[in-house]
């Protein structure tokens with residue numbers, strides 16, 4: 047944790063760099079803002095061409111004017127990886143990878159390359175010699191599609207799937223004995239209609255930013271670095287966050303039109319963050335201390351059916367009002383739901399089969415999770431129906447106690463999930479801890495993501 051942080055997100059370990067000389071006023075979320083950059087990095091992470099050089103011959107900004115949000119920049123280093131308690135950005139590009147090599151050394155080299163590249167990308171800089179600094183006989187080091195764009199609050203979060211440890215009974219990289227008990231394959235949940243091509247993965251990268259082109263550029267270039275070692279198994283673009291992860295963020299709406307994220311775990315809830323988010327050495331695998339687990343589920347919303355439901359039915363299905371997001375038992379958006387308060391007919395005002403009734407900690411042994419999902423659309427399906435929904439992302443310390451029972455209850459009995467939602471993709475990943483501030487990246491001796499797993 048760095049003292050330079052402004053203190054509004056006390057447990058956030060990823061947002062610490064001081065504003066550069068071309069910065070505007072620091073925003074209130076612990077990030078720093080810089081004038082647009084995407085400057086070519088000379089000689090690796092950290093050595094950037096200054097703003098003066100940019101002004102004297104740099105590239106034109108890719109957006110006519112950059113908003114304060116797009117000028118945000120988060121530090122790659124931290125006790126925990128960025129992109130977890132970081133204030134949820136508005137855009138996401140997620141990719142799951144199959145590792146195609148049998149070589150442990152090549153896998154480690156990929157993690158080294160990804161680490162160094164992620165740290166560079168998060169500063170808004172180009173990779174390597176950029177788009178114009180390299181040999182005319184070789185492809186440029188950076189694809190260039192984000193050249194001229196600011197960092198845009200980019201965070202890059204890496205995860206390891208169960209099949210990285212053991213696949214078809216084989217200990218692929220000599221790490222089977224390091225697979226955490228928490229990283230077990232998810233069970234089949236009632237109603238799941240999973241597609242193999244949207245499920246699983248040996249590795250994952252979550253790139254979030256406030257500019258979709260910046261998030262996409264990150265995944266594209268990291269995938270490119272993986273050539274011959276890992277290939278994209280599936281990917282998802284998300285627009286519109288469906289959660290708030292800090293108190294100063296407003297609650298967004300999901301594609302059902304409801305406020306989503308009201309009762310989320312937030313960075314400021316430090317006691318619950320320690321209890322429900324971060325793994326500790328005592329949890330079983332020391333290399334995961336400071337890490338967490340990520341559940342990703344692609345949940346299609348049957349929009350045409352939902353849109354024909356009356357307002358009363360929609361609200362009873364969720365357990366909250368559509369306008370303010372208040373619980374049906376009364377109060378405002380942030381009033382605690384009262385699941386026992388009866389209505390005129392004597393039954394609870396919040397139906398027992400509503401989403402909130404089944405997802406609330408009181409129905410789940412007190413369990414909480416940090417939700418960080420996104421709205422998505424893939425256009426229309428073959429019948430012209432909206433192909434859209436919620437790309438559910440949740441970070442949790444122990445999936446077995448905090449996620450599986452809740453998902454089982456929701457999938458079996460929640461009116462919203464049973465009637466209006468179809469799970470089409472699913473995956474789980476171990477998200478290793480971050481790299482402490484000051485640690486050198488790159489080369490043969492630099493720190494890299496997941497290093498504890500291999501040493």
Ligand SMILES: C=CC1=C(C)c2cc3[nH]c(cc4nc(cc5[nH]c(cc1n2)c(C)c5CCC(=O)O)C(CCC(=O)O)=C4C)c(C)c3C=C
Nearest residue numbers: 300304305306307308309345402405406407436452453467
């Ligand atoms: C297994 C966990 C969950 C899945 C899957 C899930 C899917 C899902 N949720 C919505 C919309 C809303 N969810 C809301 C609250 C809420 N949801 C979960 C968990 C899952 N949701 C939790 C733990 C909670 C908080 C419950 C509480 O403590 O009160 C809400 C209400 C607003 C809010 O608190 O965020 C909405 C709306 C959709 C559309 C969806 C899948 C498509």
Ligand SMILES: [Fe+2]
Nearest residue numbers: 306401402405
């Ligand atoms: Fe939910």
